[in-house]
Amino acid sequence: MAAVHPALAPWVRSIVAYDVAFAGPGVHIGMPSTDLTFVLPLDEPLAVSWDGDPGSRTVGWSSVSGLHTTAAAIHHGGHQRGLQLSLTTAGARALWGVPAGAMAGQLLGLADVDPRLADLPERLAHEDSWEARLAVLEHALLDAVRRRPPPQPRPEVGRAMALLTRGVPVAAAADDVGYSRRRLTTLVHDEVGVSPKTYQRLARFSGAHARMRAAALAGELSVARVAADSGYADQAHLAREWTDFAGCSPTEWVRREFPIVQATGGQEATA
Template sequence: MSDETERHRQDNRSPALHFEMVRRKPAGTLAGIVTDICGYREIRPGHFRIVEYASLTVPLVISFAEAFAIGLGHTPSDNDRYASFAAGLYAGPVMIESFGAACCVQVNFTPLGARRFFGLPMSELRDRMVGLDDALGLDGMALRERLGEASDWDARFDIAECFIASRLAEANALSPEIAWAYRTVIASGGRTRIAALAGEIGWSRKHLAAKFTDAIGIGPKTLSRIVRFNCALSLSKQQDDDWAGIAADCGYADQAHLVREFRQLAGETPTGLAASM
């Protein structure tokens, strides 16, 4: 096991735990492109459900076993089964169900990194899951075969990192204006005014929104909402039930504004979400 690989192994003797997860931070050359690479394997049968809230992660999931059931903003049905796929940004809760036989590698990209890696407008992945063959073509299918044949998680992670690096070597550079605007929104905690961003670049707000959506998958206003939401979610773990204070600290107009955003981005009220975590 490499020093960069962190293992989170679940003990299958405990009835409460049902999976093995192995996580690696990417090589330095992939910094800003990939946040982490995970290996996931379920080790006992069952029907398991998790909810992921609006985030800035663009996942590439490569499965070697049973598909997941995934619903964007709703409980998944039998028609919502996905094995190997890429998913764009979604400004809402994602319900994920598995059935005790899942096994996959998941590469988590930043929005800017995903645009370079996939080499297509991220608006094409927004609010949807796209099959591996459509997202990466024959190269993606060959990658899945190589990963499936690898002997352990470390070998799989090495293969994935090399594949990503080779694609990036041929990728087009990002628009410097969009990269600057994205990082400015992140650094400001989602408080930067969109008109100010556009003015600094010398674009109209409409032009900025169109270019931003093409590159990131969402517009700068939606990006700001997700950044503020995740800031509030993080603060809630430190400031128990002080929702008025959290709203003020994260740039919401008032507590009612925060509650509305939590309902849309997490599918829960702040207190309901805190109780479930």
């Protein structure tokens, strides 16, 4: 995990330099969330598609995806190395000059969102250390932000999205910001590309995914505990949502992503 420059903090949630070796070629699951994903592979082009839709497959030296409700299938040859960024929805306006809603459900490259950054993968490839690559990336992002006017999403939409993330019902969030539920639905969809209810589901799922991942990395995983801590009614509820968003059950996801970890704490519930 690399530090994010303070000037980029409202737009870039995290920057991860990754170097991962697998047992062999396979497919990594790119999970849906309330963030946009920006990946810059180093050793080989990134081959990614929406799970279950091979016709959506793209191959390139950069990948930018908006919010999505289907897992991404990231194909690899046994080794992956590069930089991965999580962007806030406001980051789409700051970096690319468009609301995140304009990118929802799409797999794009840098040339699609900002031709001026199309040579960034080549610039990164010329550097021989993570420190140098991160410096090149930071400079490029700061330049992209500075040459665009400050993003201007409606503040009440931002407040409503924050309330939704905390689990406030859609109708209550609409009342809080002074909109009808229908009006709020239109504004949120225009801003991020999904309805308020779907955004809320993604936010809860993102929390569950983070907890599941942390527990798996710690070597102790209880799906039932993750469900309870994430605000799901029960383990069966989490299992249904996980299958909808990830394309597999929670324990199957753990088996695929962390093959040496065993889930504990009750029988797995299925949809």
